Amino acid sequence: MRQSQLLIPTLKEAPAGAEVASHQLMLRAGLIRQVAAGLYTWLPLGLRVIRRIEAIIREEMNRSGAQEVLMPVVQPAELWLESGRWEKMGPELARLVDRHERDFCLGPTHEEIITDLFRREVHSYRQLPCNFYQIQTKFRDEVRPRFGVMRAREFTMKDAYSFAADQAAFDATYREMHDCYSRILRRMQLDFRAVEADTGNIGGANSHEFHVLAESGEDTIAYASQGSYAANLERAVAAPPPPRPAPGESMSEVATPGMATIAEVAQFLEAPVRQCVKALAIRGEDNPILIILRGDHELNAIKAQKLPGVKRPLEFASEAEIRTATGASPGSIGPVGAQVPVFVDHEAAAVADFICGANRDGHHWVGVNWGRDLPLDESQLRDLRNVAVGDPAPNGQGELKFLKGIEVGHIFQLGDTYSQAMGATFLDREGKAGVPIMGCYGMGVTRLVAAVIEQHHDAAGLRWPEALAPFDAHLVALNYGKSESVREAADGLLAELSAAGIAVLLDDRPERPGVKFADADLLGVPSRIIIGERGLKQGCVEVRIGHGADLEQIAPTEVIARLR
RNA sequence: CGGGGCGUAGCGCAGUCUGGUAGCGCACUUGACUGGGGGUCAAGUGGUCGCAGGUUCAAAUCCUGCCGUCCCGACCA
Numbered sequence: 001m002r003q004s005q006l007l008i009p010t011l012k013e014a015p016a017g018a019e020v021a022s023h024q025l026m027l028r029a030g031l032i033r034q035v036a037a038g039l040y041t042w043l044p045l046g047l048r049v050i051r052r053i054e055a056i057i058r059e060e061m062n063r064s065g066a067q068e069v070l071m072p073v074v075q076p077a078e079l080w081l082e083s084g085r086w087e088k089m090g091p092e093l094a095r096l097v098d099r100h101e102r103d104f105c106l107g108p109t110h111e112e113i114i115t116d117l118f119r120r121e122v123h124s125y126r127q128l129p130c131n132f133y134q135i136q137t138k139f140r141d142e143v144r145p146r147f148g149v150m151r152a153r154e155f156t157m158k159d160a161y162s163f164a165a166d167q168a169a170f171d172a173t174y175r176e177m178h179d180c181y182s183r184i185l186r187r188m189q190l191d192f193r194a195v196e197a198d199t200g201n202i203g204g205a206n207s208h209e210f211h212v213l214a215e216s217g218e219d220t221i222a223y224a225s226q227g228s229y230a231a232n233l234e235r236a237v238a239a240p241p242p243p244r245p246a247p248g249e250s251m252s253e254v255a256t257p258g259m260a261t262i263a264e265v266a267q268f269l270e271a272p273v274r275q276c277v278k279a280l281a282i283r284g285e286d287n288p289i290l291i292i293l294r295g296d297h298e299l300n301a302i303k304a305q306k307l308p309g310v311k312r313p314l315e316f317a318s319e320a321e322i323r324t325a326t327g328a329s330p331g332s333i334g335p336v337g338a339q340v341p342v343f344v345d346h347e348a349a350a351v352a353d354f355i356c357g358a359n360r361d362g363h364h365w366v367g368v369n370w371g372r373d374l375p376l377d378e379s380q381l382r383d384l385r386n387v388a389v390g391d392p393a394p395n396g397q398g399e400l401k402f403l404k405g406i407e408v409g410h411i412f413q414l415g416d417t418y419s420q421a422m423g424a425t426f427l428d429r430e431g432k433a434g435v436p437i438m439g440c441y442g443m444g445v446t447r448l449v450a451a452v453i454e455q456h457h458d459a460a461g462l463r464w465p466e467a468l469a470p471f472d473a474h475l476v477a478l479n480y481g482k483s484e485s486v487r488e489a490a491d492g493l494l495a496e497l498s499a500a501g502i503a504v505l506l507d508d509r510p511e512r513p514g515v516k517f518a519d520a521d522l523l524g525v526p527s528r529i530i531i532g533e534r535g536l537k538q539g540c541v542e543v544r545i546g547h548g549a550d551l552e553q554i555a556p557t558e559v560i561a562r563l564r
Numbered sequence: 565c566g567g568g569g570c571g572u573a574g575c576g577c578a579g580u581c582u583g584g585u586a587g588c589g590c591a592c593u594u595g596a597c598u599g600g601g602g603g604u605c606a607a608g609u610g611g612u613c614g615c616a617g618g619u620u621c622a623a624a625u626c627c628u629g630c631c632g633u634c635c636c637g638a639c640c641a
Binding site: 011012014017034091092151156157218313314407408409445446447483511512515534535 | 565574575576577590598599600632633635639640641
């Protein structure tokens with residue numbers, strides 16, 4: 001294709017709003033333009049990349065035995081009422097009303113639609129297992145769209161839904177999809193990790209996320225320094241703490257005037273922070289609920305949200321609510337004598353002779369011991385904290401380390417959540433009704449474009465992996481407009497290479513060489529062919545086959561062989 | 565939704581504090597020169613200063629309200 005005929009509006013400077021590398025480069029290289037918050041137009045170059053990603057996904061999904069379908073973006077409320085998610089989803093689900101006053105939503109995902117299809121059309125165990133996928137537009141009214149297409153409101157997703165007659169059959173499909181995702185990401189030359197994850201809004205028992213490693217990633221991955229354990233921080237666990245030492249001190253109250261934070265209290269009492277225990281008050285259905293963590297630990301909101309009686313989404317209790325419930329301000333509350341439900345993190349429960357708020361302003365207890373000074377029932381024990389770098393790994397191998405990742409894929413074990421709720425069944429070998437076990441498998445196509453760029457760029461611009469580049473070769477024709485010989489050579493190569501099925505972009509614009517080179521570096525097409533009068537006089541063009549390769553002088557007739 | 569920032573030409577910005585009728589660089593158009601790493605010169609095009617209301621002889625500038633957008637926190641492919 002001719003560059004003069006394509007809209008590729010490159011920019012020297014990145015627009016002010018773009019912070020991360022991929023967003024800046026996507027704007028600068030003319031892949032996308034923003035329409036509104038979280039809504040983007042894909043320009044020709046960006047769309048070509050999307051198409052190549054989709055092609056790889058299709059190939060691998062088809063290879064895994066999945067069948068492609070296409071479901072509607074607009075979905076009737078009835079199905080969502082059946083699954084219970086019409087209420088559960090909240091404002092992220094964009095709702096609309098048609099001219100007949102019927103309720104609809106813009107599909108953020110398609111479990112309801114596919115389960116409805118299944119119950120209508122699939123009736124026999126002979127048709128199982130089966131796996132349906134689509135590549136389609138999703139809409140999620142994100143609280144905060146961010147980083148360009150990385151977190152957009154409207155985006156393209158490949159989503160798949162599997163149905164199996166029993167757990168063993170399901171497990172096989174799940175493993176196959178796990179492998180399939182790994183193949184897809186490897187073909188895109190991505191450095192990624194598959195990690196255990198929280199299931200969030202989709203529901204179900206277990207899930208794995210696929211993260212492309214990048215400093216700009218929004219997620220933190222915890223992994224064991226040895227062995228294979230890796231999990232999203234939302235879900236990551238550490239090895240259990242050693243048993244609690246026996247009490248060594250007696251409990252007494254000390255004045256801690258004006259001390260509100262753990263750090264202040266610890267310093268004032270000349271005790272290590274990990275000797276303190278902190279109490280966080282979160283909102284329960286009616287009363288606040290106290291969460292007890294070791295002083296140096298951080299609350300994990302996802303884990304806390306799963307506690308019985310906790311209001312979702314998780315909110316901290318207000319100062320007034322805390323005062324009403326405990327009689328003290330937030331800086332002085334503690335588990336001793338608490339009149340509200342108390343949940344204790346395993347690590348906090350393993351501390352002896354600890355320091356905690358006395359539920360009296362400006363006072364703390366020291367030398368406190370579980371069991372002796374306050375009750376601790378097994379039922380109160382939970383894992384409620386974020387693991388930290390250096391924690392012992394749960395697999396008993398080494399310690400935990402962190403990486404940042406971009407979640408590009410997420411596979412879920414749904415169990416029979418949806419099939420049960422929506423009455424999807426099949427007849428088994430004995431002629432009895434069975435409830436299919438489902439899985440669902442998402443992969444963010446447009447997000448992948450950003451993720452690929454995060455891993456494949458340099459100071460000058462993009463560096464597309466060959467499998468994803470919008471073009472295979474960039475023909476940079478110098479002085480194309482005025483030099484007859486350049487024009488002939490360039491047009492000839494364009495025709496020849498195109499006929500051979502090589503996607504070529506010919507820079508035939510009347511720009512100076514410097515501009516063309518700078519744009520070529522920005523666009524990041526893997527192979528480059530430079531055609532100039534200087535070389536042609538010696539019967540040569542210059543080629544660079546692949547990123548970072550050396551420039552070679554070869555005859556124009558040899559180009560096609562070198563590119564193959 | 566809470567906190568903060570920003571809205572002036574396609575992009576990046578100055579001008580706002582201290583009111584006086586809008587400017588710089590790049591881009592774009594035309595011409596000339598130039599022609600292997602964002603070239604030079606000349607002449608141009610392009611702006612309801614986010615929107616609405618108010619104060620004033622006069623508003624990009626002051627006041628009020630609204631909208632948009634970006635960043636930081638709770639959600640997710």
